[in-house]
Structure formats: structure tokens, C-alpha cells
Amino acid sequence: MNAAEMLKLDPTLSKGGADFIDDQRIASLLFSEPTDTVRVREIIAKSLAKNALSVEETAVLLRCTDPQIEQEILEGARTLKRRVYGNRIVLFAPLYIGSLCVNDCEYCGFKRSNHETVRTTLDAAALKAEVKALEDAGHKRLILVFGEHPRYDAQFIADSVRTTYAVQSGEHGEIRRVNVNAAPMDHAGFRTVRGSGIGTWQIFQETYHHATYARVHGANTMKSDYLWRLDGMDRAMESGIDDVGLGALFGLYDWRFEVLGLVSHALHLQDKYRVGPHTISFPRLQAASGVEIDPRWQVSDKDFAKLVAVLRLAVPYTGLILTAREPVHIRNQLIEFGVSQIDGGTKLGLGSYSEGAADGAQEQDLKREQFHVGDTRSLDQVMQELINKSELPSFCTACYRLGRTGEHFMEFAVPGFIKKFCTPNALTTLQEYLVDYAPPETRAKGQALIASELAKIEDAKLKGEVERRLELIRTSDARDLYF
Ligand code: SAM
Numbered sequence: 001m002n003a004a005e006m007l008k009l010d011p012t013l014s015k016g017g018a019d020f021i022d023d024q025r026i027a028s029l030l031f032s033e034p035t036d037t038v039r040v041r042e043i044i045a046k047s048l049a050k051n052a053l054s055v056e057e058t059a060v061l062l063r064c065t066d067p068q069i070e071q072e073i074l075e076g077a078r079t080l081k082r083r084v085y086g087n088r089i090v091l092f093a094p095l096y097i098g099s100l101c102v103n104d105c106e107y108c109g110f111k112r113s114n115h116e117t118v119r120t121t122l123d124a125a126a127l128k129a130e131v132k133a134l135e136d137a138g139h140k141r142l143i144l145v146f147g148e149h150p151r152y153d154a155q156f157i158a159d160s161v162r163t164t165y166a167v168q169s170g171e172h173g174e175i176r177r178v179n180v181n182a183a184p185m186d187h188a189g190f191r192t193v194r195g196s197g198i199g200t201w202q203i204f205q206e207t208y209h210h211a212t213y214a215r216v217h218g219a220n221t222m223k224s225d226y227l228w229r230l231d232g233m234d235r236a237m238e239s240g241i242d243d244v245g246l247g248a249l250f251g252l253y254d255w256r257f258e259v260l261g262l263v264s265h266a267l268h269l270q271d272k273y274r275v276g277p278h279t280i281s282f283p284r285l286q287a288a289s290g291v292e293i294d295p296r297w298q299v300s301d302k303d304f305a306k307l308v309a310v311l312r313l314a315v316p317y318t319g320l321i322l323t324a325r326e327p328v329h330i331r332n333q334l335i336e337f338g339v340s341q342i343d344g345g346t347k348l349g350l351g352s353y354s355e356g357a358a359d360g361a362q363e364q365d366l367k368r369e370q371f372h373v374g375d376t377r378s379l380d381q382v383m384q385e386l387i388n389k390s391e392l393p394s395f396c397t398a399c400y401r402l403g404r405t406g407e408h409f410m411e412f413a414v415p416g417f418i419k420k421f422c423t424p425n426a427l428t429t430l431q432e433y434l435v436d437y438a439p440p441e442t443r444a445k446g447q448a449l450i451a452s453e454l455a456k457i458e459d460a461k462l463k464g465e466v467e468r469r470l471e472l473i474r475t476s477d478a479r480d481l482y483f
């Protein structure tokens, strides 16, 4: 039996599905001469006018090594982030559902050949306990994470999503958006999960470089099929999931190659379906049980900042996610250069949110977790630091719930939208957190931030309405008042 048969997958690709990553072309773009400064500045200006960059233009930014121009790339990304996203940062938490896996990815603690790993799958009761603990901390947005295994078929994932939505802890606890990070499905599988009301489906290609992909993914596994995975987002789109998240695992091959792979993938979706990816993730490889890291491809902190800045400029309307794999100082630095979503209070151990281990204090047990986490702060510690830096934490889920996803999301990502919708929704969801979950110190600081953000709203009618809603949340049980 081959891997697809074992997983009961229909191997049909998307309509016209084909491999659109040309390694030689990407390599030739990266390894040609640096381009003159005038051209680099033109490209930064194009992006600042909120235009997506081509693969060639992105390569020009990546090739540039002049420290002064590299600084201009960072500054450009900082400016663009403020223009498109303002000072909002969306918060979520990952929730690991199962560590069974039939694949053998060299870099992952869950690979099947790692017999050290303690394999666990949350049953419905354990899942509910985890969701309750996350709601009690103040979370509204989760991403459910799965290994690839016959047990984690589409129905299992859909059931997990429904169970998650159904948990309501206390008076105001609820999860309003459930995203998924799981292996690519076939069309029927994507449709099944879509029916459960998911937000974004994330699939990371891991590496876009074909030879590396073949080397790090055990032969005869489902994951070793490069095209099946690359085509996953196309099948998701054809199955009605128009909200997809791309990613590459940085540390497997040349980081600049992966950036061009990600941009090629984003442009492919935009060209074929008129919808770009909602998010891009760029995890750096972390220590994990049974995993050796190849120092050749490790991405330095300096290169990592450039990577984020170049991605920000290349895909102005795509959300960039930076996870707790990274330590606090890197997270704080990179928020400025274009990150729009981070996780907070992250725990990777299956069942660990409800076990009540003290935040930040517990040692990680890599035999039970996929990889090492760099930022172990609690959600409230993350909130406090954001507020101290005048970043505006948001738990907003309005676009997805009002159907403003996919093509519609793109339409709305225009000047004025942020001011009219996103900032007000960030303020009301922050107010909910402060009133329902925050300790007094965070509450006081958060209220001060809300006051200063309110003062910046120029439209008097809108400002009055936001004030009314903030007051309602403070004095009544009214919640979830989104624009
Ligand atoms: N099993 C699903 C799949 O492979 O598509 C879900 C993915 S896995 C649970 C989530 C992501 O974690 C992977 O796609 C990979 O990019 C990342 N990952 C795996 N091992 C890692 C490591 N050692 N350090 C950092 N990230 C890692």
C-alpha cells in the first residue's frame, strides 16, 4: 500500500496543477550581480505605494549587500508596516491536538523514526480542558496543530474544530476563530473541514528547493511528495477555503531561495485564483528531540531581520506571523519590521495548557513537544510588553466572520479600512481582555493605551460609537461588538 492509499487520499491534483517552482531560475536570480542603488530604491518605492513585488524585484532586494541600502530596506518595511497595519498586533495561541505521525521529516521531533517521542492524541475531554484553559487566559483565536496520520483524517479535524468552538468557559469565554495547521488534504477532505467553519488553513512547504525537500523528507512518505504539498493550497482554494497560510522552515536551505519560493507561491495563488495567501510564516529551525541542525543553513539574527523586511515589502497585504519559537528580543525587534501576528502564552506540550504548569517557569520536555520554544511568557506578560511599547494588541476576528476573507479581504485591505474597522475592533477586543481577564496593572496600562488611541480617531461619529461600545463592555455583559 502506498502512502496515499494508507491515508485514504484521492491523489487528484487541482485543475491544471503543476510544479511552478523553477529552482534554476530562482538560483540564477539570486546569484547574479548586485543591482545598482537607484533600482533598489525604485523597488522600495513601488512597495511603499502598496504594490506587490515580482520575484525578480524581490531578488534585487535580497542580492543587495550594501549596509546603507540594507538599512533603507529595513526602514521601508517599518514604514510600510505602519501604513498598512498601523500599530496593531493580532494575538493567537497554538493548540497541539496530536503527535502521531506517519512521516519522517528530518527536522521534526514528531517524525516516525523518533522513538523517544511520547505520542499523544487529545480526546474530546482533554481538548475541551485545553480550550477552557486558553479561554480563561483571554484567548479568542487558536490554531489547531496535527501530525499526519490516518487517525487525523478530515472528519477528525472537523470534529476538533467544532468541539473547540463549542467550549464556553465562564461568562465571556469563547473561541471566535479556529485556524488549522495540518497536512494537505484531498478536495473532499478540505470540503469536510471547511464545513466546520475554520479560518485559515496553514501548510508550510518547509523548503522550496527540490533536492533539499527530497533529502529531508523520508522516502515513500506522503510528505515526500513535493507536488502534492505544493498543490495543497490550490486544492484548498478549489474546495472553498479561500483563506490560506503559506510558510517555509528556515534552516534547511539558503534562506534567500526560500523567500523567493514563498513569493513565487503567493504570486501563483494570486494569478490563478485572484486571491493571495492571508498569511506567511517563516519559522527558524529549533532544537528538537532526535534532530540535528545543519549549521550551513542557519539564519543569523541579522539575516532574519532582512528576511522579514524583504517579505514585508514583497507582499504588502499578506499578514506575517512570527511565533514563540523566537526569543523575546527578536520578537520585539521584528514586530517593527512587518510582523502582524504573534502567539502569546504558548505551550507546545499536548495537554499542557490545562495541566496548569506555571508560565515561563517550566522546563520544556522535548520528548513530548515538537521543538524548543524561545518565548515562554504568559499571554498577560506578552500583552503588557506590547502595551508598554504602544503596540495595540488585537483579538479581532471580524473580517472572517463577516465574510471579508479571500478576494473580499483583498478588496478591503485599502486605505481607510484600518482606521474604520481594524483599529476600532482592536480597541474593543482589547477592552474585553482588560475587563474580563487582565490583572490590575495590565488593565490600567491598557486603559491608558485605549485612551491615547481613541484620541487619534479623527472621525467624530466613529469615535463616539467606539466610546459607546467600550463603555458597554465595561459596564455590561455586551461582548463581541465588531465593526
Ligand atoms: N504535520 C503537519 C505538517 O507537516 O504539515 C503539521 C505541521 S507541524 C506540526 C508545524 C510546522 O512546524 C511544520 O510545518 C514545520 O515547518 C515546523 N517545524 C517542524 N519541526 C520544527 C523544528 N524543529 N523547529 C521549528 N519548526 C519546526
Ligand code: SF4
Binding pocket: 101, 102, 103, 104, 105, 108, 109, 110, 111, 112, 146, 147, 148, 223
Ligand atoms: Fe509529521 Fe509534520 Fe513533523 Fe513532518 S513536520 S514529522 S509531517 S508532524
